[in-house]
Structures are given as structure tokens and as C-alpha cells.
Amino acid sequence: MLIDSHAHLDMEEFDAGRDQVIDRALSADVRQIITVGIDIRSSIRAAALTKSYSSVFASVGIHPHNADNADKNDLKQIPFMATQEKVVAIGETGLDFYRNLSSRQNQIELFKQQIDIAISLDLPVVIHDREAHEEVLNILFSFNRNGFKGVIHCFSGDYNLAKTFIDMGFYISIPGTVTFKNANEMQDVAVRVPLNRMLLETDAPFLAPVPYRGKRNEPCLVIHTAQKVAELRGISFEEVARQTSKNTCQLFNLPFLK
Numbered sequence: 662m663l664i665d666s667h668a669h670l671d672m673e674e675f676d677a678g679r680d681q682v683i684d685r686a687l688s689a690d691v692r693q694i695i696t697v698g699i700d701i702r703s704s705i706r707a708a709a710l711t712k713s714y715s716s717v718f719a720s721v722g723i724h725p726h727n728a729d730n731a732d733k734n735d736l737k738q739i740p741f742m743a744t745q746e747k748v749v750a751i752g753e754t755g756l757d758f759y760r761n762l763s764s765r766q767n768q769i770e771l772f773k774q775q776i777d778i779a780i781s782l783d784l785p786v787v788i789h790d791r792e793a794h795e796e797v798l799n800i801l802f803s804f805n806r807n808g809f810k811g812v813i814h815c816f817s818g819d820y821n822l823a824k825t826f827i828d829m830g831f832y833i834s835i836p837g838t839v840t841f842k843n844a845n846e847m848q849d850v851a852v853r854v855p856l857n858r859m860l861l862e863t864d865a866p867f868l869a870p871v872p873y874r875g876k877r878n879e880p881c882l883v884i885h886t887a888q889k890v891a892e893l894r895g896i897s898f899e900e901v902a903r904q905t906s907k908n909t910c911q912l913f914n915l916p917f918l919k
């Protein structure tokens with residue numbers, strides 16, 4: 662079995678045919694999916710989807726892109742939303758200094774506040790880090806003594822950065838871009854990161870792997886990412902599937918399916 666540790670099933674790209682998307686995932690043995698909120702409305706939808714689909718779990722939080730639009734009331738709702746059944750994480754939160762859709766100061770503040778919530782609820786954090794490696798590291802270091810858990814989703818640095826995060830106790834999640842022809846750095850990461858610290862994700866509807874590059878992504882396609890990782894490491898697909906599923910279950914406390 663495989664798990665897609667990060668998708669956005671609530672997005673409108675899936676409105677026409679969400680049932681089929683879940684069915685195709687199950688047919689491909691993608692038995693669990695974590696759908697990730699990017700603001701309060703999307704987090705509410707994510708939590709609702711877990712009630713419609715037994716294979717779906719949710720993370721609730723506010724994406725750094727939306728930091729400027731979030732107010733105190735939004736933040737106050739997160740702890741309540743996070744205590745619902747099948748809500749397994751806080752996020753996605755973090756810093757995006759590539760697109761800079763919100764002010765850096767607001768992004769940083771909201772990131773810290775969501776880490777506080779995660780620590781108080783003993784939940785893992787789904788961390789988005791785009792072109793903000795140093796700042797993300799500094800913030801994680803400042804909280805690290807509290808021993809919280811999390812994943813650097815859609816990891817986009819080099820192996821040394823991955824190693825630093827792993828040494829701090831975080832997991833590294835590999836997206837479908839590892840299948841791209843020019844993804845040398847990410848392929849190096851996918852080969853060298855210890856398999857017991859690695860998760861797989863689609864980030865659907867974005868970032869479809871080869872041979873679907875440029876098309877709408879969906880959870881069943883995580884199979885191509887797993888295949889690529891297996892090929893790069895020279896190990897079996899089954900081993901990649903088994904170990905990454907186990908890691909995802911451990912981090913998010915998902916029921917472990919045999």
C-alpha cells in the first residue's frame with residue numbers, strides 16, 4: 662500500500678469527480694490520503710471530506726500565502742478544528758519567500774502561532790518552505806526544545822539541508838517533481854535521505870509526476886513518485902511503499918493497514 666501524505670482534495674479542481682479520484686487512489690492501492698487545508702474555509706472542507714471518505718484524513722491550518730488575510734479569529738478556530746476526529750495535523754504553515762503573497766512578518770508570526778498550537782495539542786506540523794530555508798530553520802530551532810514533530814513537505818533544498826531537518830527530528834516529503842528530468846538535486850536527496858525519514862506526496866492538484874507532467878495531479882499518481890524513488894535507490898517498489906507508509910502512519914498516528 663501507499664499513502665499520499667499531502668493533497669488538496671477540497672480544491673475546485675476535484676469538484677467534478679472527487680468520488681472517482683478517491684476510487685482511482687484505492688484501485689492503485691493508495692489506501693490513505695491526507696488532505697491539507699490552506700485557510701479556514703479549506704480546512705473546514707478538508708475536515709468534512711474525512712467524514713465522506715474513510716481513506717481520507719485532514720490537516721488544518723493557514724498557508725503562508727494567506728497570512729495577510731488571516732485574522733485572530735481564524736487562528737482561534739484552529740485548535741477547535743484540530744480536535745475533530747481524523748484531523749491529524751496542523752498546517753500547512755511555514756514560509757514562502759518565493760511568491761511572497763503575504764508579508765514576511767505576517768508569515769513568520771502565523772507560522773510561530775501555529776507551531777504553538779501544534780505543540781499544545783501534541784500534533785505534527787505540515788511545513789511549507791519555499792526559498793525560506795534559513796528562516797524556517799531558525800524558527801524550528803527556536804521551538805525544537807519542545808520536541809514537536811513534523812514534515813517538510815515538498816522538500817526543495819539540497820541533501821545537507823535535508824540532513825539538518827532530519828537531525829532535528831523532522832521527516833522529508835518527496836513530491837512528484839523528483840521524476841522530472843532536470844531534478845538532480847531532489848533526486849540526490851531521494852537517494853541519500855534515510856528511508857525511515859521519508860514520506861511521499863502528490864501536492865495534488867499541483868505538480869503531477871512524469872508521465873503526467875503539466876496535467877492535473879491526483880493521489881493515485883503518487884505511485885510514479887514511489888517507483889522513481891525505488892529506481893533511484895536501486896531497491897524494490899514494495900520496500901519504498903512499505904517504509905514510507907509506515908513513516909506516515911507513525912508521524913500522523915494513522916491506523917496502520919496491512
Ligand SMILES: [Zn+2]
Nearest residue numbers: 753789814815
Ligand atoms: Zn505547500
Ligand SMILES: [Zn+2]
Nearest residue numbers: 667697753864
Ligand atoms: Zn500543499
